[in-house]
Amino acid sequence: MALTPAAGRFQSDEHGEMQGSIAAHLLDAAETDEEQALAHIRSCPSCSELARRLARAAAAVPLSVDQVEPPVDLRARILARCREARSPR
Numbered sequence: 611m612a613l614t615p616a617a618g619r620f621q622s623d624e625h626g627e628m629q630g631s632i633a634a635h636l637l638d639a640a641e642t643d644e645e646q647a648l649a650h651i652r653s654c655p656s657c658s659e660l661a662r663r664l665a666r667a668a669a670a671v672p673l674s675v676d677q678v679e680p681p682v683d684l685r686a687r688i689l690a691r692c693r694e695a696r697s698p699r
């Protein structure tokens with residue numbers, strides 16, 4: 611399969627599949643085909659660019675929400691609700 615210098619074209623099926631795998635890999639959600647995805651990123655200019663952009667976006671996710679302390683009684687309230695739900699009516 612020839613790699614054209616301009617767009618880094620692979621067969622479009624493989625390319626589309628890889629983009630999903632790349633996103634999953636960057637979010638630590640990849641389960642399979644990780645080696646294949648990494649090999650594709652290394653050999654495909656447009657996917658390696660996509661990987662760079664997704665990595666930046668993924669790195670920003672934890673910063674995009676305010677960290678909040680849960681209320682001190684949250685655990686007790688949850689457990690109480692569970693007990694309620696389990697008790698026979």
Ligand SMILES: [Zn+2]
Binds near residue numbers: 628654657
């Ligand atoms: Zn690609």
